[in-house]
Amino acid sequence: MLVCFLSTGLLNCRAGQQPATPAVPDAMLYRKPVTGDFLVKKSFYYMRGTASISTVEMIVHRPEWERHMTINAWTRGDKNSIFFITAPPKDNGNGTLKKGRGMWIFNPKINRTIKLPPSMMSQSWMGSDFSNNDLSKTDSLLKDYTHRIVRTETENSLKIYTIDSTPKPDAPVIWGKLQLEIRQDFILLKEVYYDEDSKPVKILTTGDIQMMGNRLFPVMWKMQKAESVESDDSVNSKDKYTLLIYKKIKFVPDLPERLFTLSNLKNPGKRR
Amino acid sequence: MQIQIAWRNIWRNPRRTMIMLTAMIIGIWSMIFLGGMMRGMMVGMINNGISTLTGDIQIHAKGYRDDPSIEYFMPDLKGIEKTINKILPRGSRYTSRIRVNAIAANARHSTGVTMVGIHPVKEPGVSFIGPGAVVHGRYLVPGNNNGILIGRAMAEKFGTKTGHKIILMSENIQHDIASKAFIIMGIFKAEMQSTEKHFVFVTSSSARHMLKLAKGASEISIILPHHKGDKKITWNLRQAIPDSYEIHTWQELLPILTSYLKMFDGFMYIWFLVIFIAMGFGIVNTTLMAVYERMKEFGLLKALGMRPWLIIRSVLLESFMLLVIGTAIGNCMGFLTIHFLSITGINLTSLSAGAEFAGLSRIIYPVLYPKDIIMANVVVIGLGLVVSLYPAVKAARFTPVEALSHE
Numbered sequence: 001m002l003v004c005f006l007s008t009g010l011l012n013c014r015a016g017q018q019p020a021t022p023a024v025p026d027a028m029l030y031r032k033p034v035t036g037d038f039l040v041k042k043s044f045y046y047m048r049g050t051a052s053i054s055t056v057e058m059i060v061h062r063p064e065w066e067r068h069m070t071i072n073a074w075t076r077g078d079k080n081s082i083f084f085i086t087a088p089p090k091d092n093g094n095g096t097l098k099k100g101r102g103m104w105i106f107n108p109k110i111n112r113t114i115k116l117p118p119s120m121m122s123q124s125w126m127g128s129d130f131s132n133n134d135l136s137k138t139d140s141l142l143k144d145y146t147h148r149i150v151r152t153e154t155e156n157s158l159k160i161y162t163i164d165s166t167p168k169p170d171a172p173v174i175w176g177k178l179q180l181e182i183r184q185d186f187i188l189l190k191e192v193y194y195d196e197d198s199k200p201v202k203i204l205t206t207g208d209i210q211m212m213g214n215r216l217f218p219v220m221w222k223m224q225k226a227e228s229v230e231s232d233d234s235v236n237s238k239d240k241y242t243l244l245i246y247k248k249i250k251f252v253p254d255l256p257e258r259l260f261t262l263s264n265l266k267n268p269g270k271r272r
Numbered sequence: 273m274q275i276q277i278a279w280r281n282i283w284r285n286p287r288r289t290m291i292m293l294t295a296m297i298i299g300i301w302s303m304i305f306l307g308g309m310m311r312g313m314m315v316g317m318i319n320n321g322i323s324t325l326t327g328d329i330q331i332h333a334k335g336y337r338d339d340p341s342i343e344y345f346m347p348d349l350k351g352i353e354k355t356i357n358k359i360l361p362r363g364s365r366y367t368s369r370i371r372v373n374a375i376a377a378n379a380r381h382s383t384g385v386t387m388v389g390i391h392p393v394k395e396p397g398v399s400f401i402g403p404g405a406v407v408h409g410r411y412l413v414p415g416n417n418n419g420i421l422i423g424r425a426m427a428e429k430f431g432t433k434t435g436h437k438i439i440l441m442s443e444n445i446q447h448d449i450a451s452k453a454f455i456i457m458g459i460f461k462a463e464m465q466s467t468e469k470h471f472v473f474v475t476s477s478s479a480r481h482m483l484k485l486a487k488g489a490s491e492i493s494i495i496l497p498h499h500k501g502d503k504k505i506t507w508n509l510r511q512a513i514p515d516s517y518e519i520h521t522w523q524e525l526l527p528i529l530t531s532y533l534k535m536f537d538g539f540m541y542i543w544f545l546v547i548f549i550a551m552g553f554g555i556v557n558t559t560l561m562a563v564y565e566r567m568k569e570f571g572l573l574k575a576l577g578m579r580p581w582l583i584i585r586s587v588l589l590e591s592f593m594l595l596v597i598g599t600a601i602g603n604c605m606g607f608l609t610i611h612f613l614s615i616t617g618i619n620l621t622s623l624s625a626g627a628e629f630a631g632l633s634r635i636i637y638p639v640l641y642p643k644d645i646i647m648a649n650v651v652v653i654g655l656g657l658v659v660s661l662y663p664a665v666k667a668a669r670f671t672p673v674e675a676l677s678h679e
Contacts, residue, residue, distance in 0.1 A: 118375050
């Protein structure tokens with residue numbers, strides 16, 4: 001079972017081997033009192049890097065079926081990213097470009113790019129538990145929330161901070177609250193999305209932290225509906241999740257701007 | 273004397289006459305009752321249509337009706353309002369709105385809605401929305417920049433309440449995605465559940481802010497005093513307002529409703545005819561029976577030298593009397609039923625899902641139109657006499673020999 005990888009107990013089994021990595025200057029951590037804003041910002045850029053190239057396997061799991069997809073992704077800064085599906089062959093070439101707050105999808109079968117209208121933003125991306133909004137508003141975490149550390153725990157001599165992120169009053173955010181768990185080396189362990197009645201809606205957990213692309217990085221990312229959602233869902237919510245498994249990730253200083261253009265989205269020849 | 277004879281003839285077989293009368297009464301009662309019901313439905317549908325943000329007349333920028341997006345807005349609102357003020361009769365009301373399709377979302381749900389930016393003070397007289405429609409919380413106030421009113425059905429579906437957030441997403445004037453957080457100020461109720469699910473209201477200033485619209489609006493809706501004179505005023509407006517705008521009456525704005533109303537009219541007359549055909553056979557049958565029963569009598573009258581025309585007349589007179597009594601009682605019953613039903617209305621709440629589909633209100637108040645009553649009575653009495661002509665002619669044709677030899 002893939003789930004067992006995700007339990008926090010196992011998280012550090014590999015991470016323990018790499019206590020001092022170049023990406024985590026411990027001195028910086030303890031120079032001043034750690035604040036929520038600082039941790040979230042650091043964590044965001046740590047996980048995302050200034051630019052990255054990665055290959056991810058996405059598994060959409062449902063009680064009756066399971067779907068595997070392989071995705072190649074490029075990200076740059078906090079706003080730009082482009083992904084292509086490479087497998088299964090049926091979906092090969094399907095692309096998503098995200099630039100600023102705009103999102104475009106490309107379907108090679110109809111040879112057309114579509115700018116996602118607002119009506120599709122809250123729909124799921126490629127049938128997964130991630131919505132288009134989750135992808136398009138990645139930097140919303142930095143912009144739209146105020147962060148506060150509510151709890152600090154120590155596990156295997158690494159501190160884990162629990163942070164409550166409350167949306168700013170006018171921020172266009174559907175969640176009532178987010179709760180993040182960030183390890184002292186800035187690795188995001190858990191993200192819980194709450195509604196306005198403080199009931200959890202979705203839970204993102206990461207696990208199997210390994211050395212990848214010159215830094216410690218969680219290989220498994222799992223997005224799951226919370227169990228208390230709705231009565232008809234609750235039975236199966238354990239069996240309904242989307243798992244991202246990073247096969248490869250490389251962090252680079254920068255990527256050329258031309259990668260994140262509509263023509264690159266459309267033209268599969270150029271990008272490989 | 274003829275009348276007296278006819279009257280006595282009718283009551284020679286009271287049971288048959290009573291059966292005949294009952295049939296007529298039920299027939300005419302159902303015509304009036306159904307007519308009233310249908311008219312009530314129609315009036316309800318029209319009122320619903322007009323008060324659900326249609327109004328008697330609407331003005332849009334050209335192109336908006338084909339593609340209701342923010343890009344077809346009316347920039348020169350002030351100028352148009354000035355023109356309208358000159359043309360509209362006293363007692364008219366109008367308001368401008370910003371109206372775009374949007375997605376409303378909270379943590380668990382999302383749905384497509386029509387976001388309507390309204391002027392909180394001018395709106396209430398023009399459409400159904402206003403302080404009176406709000407069942408929980410408060411109505412919008414001018415200048416409020418993050419309040420939103422949502423419908424009761426939508427609030428139930430979203431599992432939300434006043435004070436909670438709703439995020440609206442739409443396309444702004446630059447074709448980018450605009451999203452804004454609104455706090456639910458109030459929950460409104462509407463005649464139709466679909467209205468409660470479909471519309472959300474914000475102030476026009478907050479809608480402009482969200483859509484990056486400096487000024488202007490997407491529609492102007494006009495209500496005329498007593499809903500009268502829409503065609504003429506529309507014509508006047510079309511003369512006065514430049515071609516880059518479109519002006520429509522509600523009949524044009526709600527084409528489905530308009531054709532539905534026409535269909536209803538036709539449907540009603542067909543219904544009248546169907547009832548009558550059933551009744552007509554009854555009339556012919558009974559009168560024919562009565563005539564054959566009295567064959568000897570007619571033969572004798574003939575032998576005494578009575579003219580056929582007079583026999584026809586006496587038979588028709590009998591039918592006429594029956595018809596008049598029948599319609600009189602039927603009308604009275606019809607009026608009474610409608611009168612009582614129009615006090616409470618016919619509650620369709622239990623069927624509301626189905627009734628909604630047809631655009632009906634939850635409660636129907638039957639309405640009587642004089643033309644329907646006249647139509648029903650004319651149909652019954654007129655055609656009743658026509659069909660009685662057949663037995664009457666039959667009676668007039670009996671020859672004395674034939675009649676007297678009949679056993």
